[in-house]
Amino acid sequence: MLDPRLLRGDIDSVASNLLRRGVRLDSAAYLKLDSRRKSAQKKVDELRNERNTRSKSIGQAKASGADIQPLLDDVSNLGERLQKAKTDLESVQTQLDELHLGLPNILNESVPDGLDETENAEIRRWGEQPVFGFKPNDHVEIGERLGMDFASAAKMSGSRFSLLHGELARVHRALIQLMLDVQTRQHGYRETYVPYLVNAKSLTGTGQLPKFEDDLFQTAGESGLYMIPTAEVPLTNMVAGEILDAGDLPLRFTAHTPCFRSEAGSYGRDTRGMIRQHQFEKVELVQIVKPEQSYEALEELTGHAEVILRLLELPYRVVALCSGDIGFAAAKTYDLEVWLPGQERYREISSCSNCTDFQARRMLARWRNPDTGKPELVHTLNGSGVAAGRALVAVLENHQQEDGSVRLPTSLQPYLGGLTQLSPNA
RNA sequence: GGAGAGGUGGCAGAGCGGUUGAAUGCACUGGUCUUGAAAACCAGCAAGGGGUCAAACCCUUCGAGGGUUCGAAUCCCUCCCUCUCCGCCA
Numbered sequence: 001m002l003d004p005r006l007l008r009g010d011i012d013s014v015a016s017n018l019l020r021r022g023v024r025l026d027s028a029a030y031l032k033l034d035s036r037r038k039s040a041q042k043k044v045d046e047l048r049n050e051r052n053t054r055s056k057s058i059g060q061a062k063a064s065g066a067d068i069q070p071l072l073d074d075v076s077n078l079g080e081r082l083q084k085a086k087t088d089l090e091s092v093q094t095q096l097d098e099l100h101l102g103l104p105n106i107l108n109e110s111v112p113d114g115l116d117e118t119e120n121a122e123i124r125r126w127g128e129q130p131v132f133g134f135k136p137n138d139h140v141e142i143g144e145r146l147g148m149d150f151a152s153a154a155k156m157s158g159s160r161f162s163l164l165h166g167e168l169a170r171v172h173r174a175l176i177q178l179m180l181d182v183q184t185r186q187h188g189y190r191e192t193y194v195p196y197l198v199n200a201k202s203l204t205g206t207g208q209l210p211k212f213e214d215d216l217f218q219t220a221g222e223s224g225l226y227m228i229p230t231a232e233v234p235l236t237n238m239v240a241g242e243i244l245d246a247g248d249l250p251l252r253f254t255a256h257t258p259c260f261r262s263e264a265g266s267y268g269r270d271t272r273g274m275i276r277q278h279q280f281e282k283v284e285l286v287q288i289v290k291p292e293q294s295y296e297a298l299e300e301l302t303g304h305a306e307v308i309l310r311l312l313e314l315p316y317r318v319v320a321l322c323s324g325d326i327g328f329a330a331a332k333t334y335d336l337e338v339w340l341p342g343q344e345r346y347r348e349i350s351s352c353s354n355c356t357d358f359q360a361r362r363m364l365a366r367w368r369n370p371d372t373g374k375p376e377l378v379h380t381l382n383g384s385g386v387a388a389g390r391a392l393v394a395v396l397e398n399h400q401q402e403d404g405s406v407r408l409p410t411s412l413q414p415y416l417g418g419l420t421q422l423s424p425n426a
Numbered sequence: 427g428g429a430g431a432g433g434u435g436g437c438a439g440a441g442c443g444g445u446u447g448a449a450u451g452c453a454c455u456g457g458u459c460u461u462g463a464a465a466a467c468c469a470g471c472a473a474g475g476g477g478u479c480a481a482a483c484c485c486u487u488c489g490a491g492g493g494u495u496c497g498a499a500u501c502c503c504u505c506c507c508u509c510u511c512c513g514c515c516a
Binding site for chain 2: 038041042044045046048049051052054055056057058059060062063068071072074075076078079243245364366368373375
């Protein structure tokens, strides 16, 4: 959510910033609605003031034993007038709230302009794209000989699910272990086990709701809980409604969770293999920081995700998402794109965002600023460190051998009892 | 699932339907005292919105939402959550 004061005070600059995303904000209509809200609010306040004052004097009169009947007659229709004013206010406020919740975050000035992912800006590359003495296969061809089983998954769940057997499942698990160990032991993140089902309020806090409900799976029944699309939701919502001590910041949380996404609107995209699934595993990184430190923290957090790809010896590049591709809650985002020889292109494996105070304002996450003594909004960041399914895909494709086996990076071997490669007949 | 208890400020914990946004304690901040610290004493200390140069001042908030009333932390209803016991269960 954007600062309502910013909207009131400088709506033109907000509108032009949002326009970079392709979002059109009708400034005049907004200001009109806001001024309607203000006058409705004022009306309610006045009536309440009158009621409070009069009620108080009735109390005093009664205490002193005076006749209160005339006073009571005096306030006879106050309640009715107040009720009407409240109804008016509520209807304006509801419209305004809906508008507020539907507006994306303000972009940082460093975000490049662009319409879609083709206009993202490459920041740096790491690693050499492997050169094969044979035609490299994609992860499906490699994986199916190693225990990747889409047929079984389709039988029980349909498309966009996968099932792993044997050593392949073990490698998938090892990747997660490696990621968690690096992030907790080397980068100071606190490992957290979180709920996988969350309420609508939490999803509103991080920005998935109300606008992106179609992307979520919701459970049937009265509770109507949603399955988390990312651990960012539970991890960030830990600080919802809290006032944090300055000394406790920055907070760094990590969690391994499954992620569930309906992938509505992506029909026909990435239908092959386990690139785009309804369910995948991810190790997530979240930081809660003081506002002045958030952009520094974004660089750092991106680096924390990069370490994983380097340990896995996977060539990648870092791109700054352009204005048309960046997510709803983010002010700035770096994607890590890993090289996939099977597709001969870089594919997203991590997305690291500074959400500034956008989520904090929605969930009222604050810290007490010692300089002002007042509670102020924190800044929140999140990033994948990294997606496990895609990491597995990248390992298979980048480290494949001509005989169909796959070399395992040395960093992973301790998690696999010293196993050095995956072989088709094992 | 059944029975009971309870949800109040950063924390603990009072609160006959009427100057209660809320006693008290702890924590915190400032001051006095001290060479310094501690102790003691004095003072301050919830959040959000509006208002103001800044104040004053006004409105809202005692788990959430409804209701009764001139007036609700206090009474009624619904829901949520926590705790204790029983049942069931990984």
